[in-house]
Amino acid sequence: MIPHAVNRDLSSSALPLPPAGAWIGLIAGNGRFPVIFAENARKLGFRVSAVAHHGETAPELEQVVDRMHWVRIGQFGKVIQALKYDGVEQAVMLGGMKKTHLFSGVRPDFRAMAFFAKLKSWKDDHILRAIADDLEDEGITIRESTFGLSNLVVPEGTLTRRGPSRKERENVSYGWSIAKEIGRMDIGQCVVVKDRVIVAVEAVEGTDETIRRGGRMARSGAVVVKCCKPQQDLRFDLPAVGPRTIDVMDEVKASVLALEAHKTIMLDREEMLEKAHQAGIVIIGVQG
Numbered sequence: 099m100i101p102h103a104v105n106r107d108l109s110s111s112a113l114p115l116p117p118a119g120a121w122i123g124l125i126a127g128n129g130r131f132p133v134i135f136a137e138n139a140r141k142l143g144f145r146v147s148a149v150a151h152h153g154e155t156a157p158e159l160e161q162v163v164d165r166m167h168w169v170r171i172g173q174f175g176k177v178i179q180a181l182k183y184d185g186v187e188q189a190v191m192l193g194g195m196k197k198t199h200l201f202s203g204v205r206p207d208f209r210a211m212a213f214f215a216k217l218k219s220w221k222d223d224h225i226l227r228a229i230a231d232d233l234e235d236e237g238i239t240i241r242e243s244t245f246g247l248s249n250l251v252v253p254e255g256t257l258t259r260r261g262p263s264r265k266e267r268e269n270v271s272y273g274w275s276i277a278k279e280i281g282r283m284d285i286g287q288c289v290v291v292k293d294r295v296i297v298a299v300e301a302v303e304g305t306d307e308t309i310r311r312g313g314r315m316a317r318s319g320a321v322v323v324k325c326c327k328p329q330q331d332l333r334f335d336l337p338a339v340g341p342r343t344i345d346v347m348d349e350v351k352a353s354v355l356a357l358e359a360h361k362t363i364m365l366d367r368e369e370m371l372e373k374a375h376q377a378g379i380v381i382i383g384v385q386g
Contacts, residue, residue, distance in 0.1 A: 122245075123181045123189025123238065124148040124163065126155045130365045131338055132193045136162040138246055147184035149177050154195055171195070174229075175209030178236050188239050191226070191334045194304065221284040223327065226334045243336045243363070250367070252383040254359035257371060262354050262380045266321055269294060270356040273323035274384065281327030287337050288324040290352070292316035305339075306346045313350025322347060325358035325386060332361070340365035341373050348377040359383035 122144040126132035136146045136159060146163040148155075152170050160166045167180035181189060206214065213232060217225065230240040244251055256262070262270065273291035276299075280286055286300030290312025297320065298312025305324060313320045324337045339357060347355060355374070357364070362383070364370060374381050 121145045121147050121164075121184045121186045123184070123186035125177060125181075125189060125191045126150050126159055127191075127193030127195045128154045128156065129193045129338065130156075130340055131363065132156070133159050133162055134250070134365055135190065135192050135245075135247060140164075142246055145184075147181060147186050149180045151195070155193065170205045172206035172210045174213055174232075175207045178209070178233065178238070181233075181238055182236070186238055188241050189233070190241050190243060190245055191229075192243060194338075222335060223284060223329055223331060227331060230331075230333060240333050242332045243334060244332070247363070250363050250365065252357045252359055252362040252364050254383045254385050257381040257383060258374050258379065260378065260380055262356075262382060266354045266380065269321040270323060270354065270382070270384065273321055274325065274356065277323045277325050278328055281325065282329065284327065287327065288322065290316065291321045291323065292319060306342065309343070309346045309352060310350055313347070313352045316350075316352070318351035318353075320347075320350065320352040321354040321356065322352055323356045324362065325356075325384070326361045330361070336361060336363055338363040338365060339370070341370045344370055344373040344377060344379060347379055348373070352379065354380045354382070356382050356384050358386050361386065 122139050124132055124136060124146055126148050133156060136148065139146050140162065147165045148159055148163040149167045149169060150159060152168060154171065165184055169176045217228060233240055269291040272294045273289050276296055277287065277289045280289065280299055288300040288305045288308050289296055290298040290309060297315040298308050300308040309322055324339065326337060337358065339355070339362065343355065371381065
């Protein structure tokens with residue numbers, strides 16, 4: 099029987115599977131993704147060592163992991179200390195991190211300051227790859243975000259009862275090309291389209307606020323496109339959506355959600371699809 103989580107506060111994909119009963123590390127940001135991963139990993143027989151970030155990670159994660167280590171954003175040395183404490187050799191990085199916290203909530207330790215001093219680029223992908231390389235130097239390999247969660251990946255095709263109209267498909271196609279371009283420039287993963295006009299582009303505010311902003315400008319019938327960056331590393335920062343995404347779309351009367359098939363995570367799928375059905379919102383998986 100897996101024991102209840104023990105809370106320690108540290109602030110005072112082509113790899114072999116770990117053996118059953120081994121520790122898997124979880125470096126957790128915000129949202130439901132870390133919770134869903136932890137629940138599934140324990141069902142598969144792994145013990146989960148989670149490193150949670152104050153002000154970001156949901157406290158409920160503590161109920162579904164075997165050990166919870168709290169750190170502050172920027173305490174990179176303590177992240178490594180926590181994972182090593184539990185003998186973790188493989189880990190995942192899941193959940194978002196509000197970029198606005200980078201302007202006010204970061205408390206870098208000496209390890210983090212040394213890390214940032216060596217960075218040659220401040221683009222998200224470069225930072226995350228550098229973090230993964232640093233962890234690997236410590237004997238901790240970062241696995242793909244979908245480790246053990248293939249059932250959460252968005253398939254290709256129409257997922258809702260209603261499919262997109264010809265006009266909506268044209269908006270998806272146009273939005274797709276723009277979303278890939280802003281991704282290539284490491285700006286964001288989401289755009290909002292109305293009548294082949296880009297009414298919102300995701301930046302630091304995140305997907306929900308982008309949908310709200312674009313949806314209000316469009317007034318109704320907005321098409322939301324969310325996809326991977328062309329240079330996306332599948333170990334981290336995969337696009338993720340869930341029931342909350344549909345709530346926000348319904349709030350602004352958006353009509354279509356287009357997602358990159360096989361590279362987007364859909365959380366709480368049944369609930370999300372039911373909400374989409376009720377709101378008359380189309381969800382489609384698009385092959386990149």
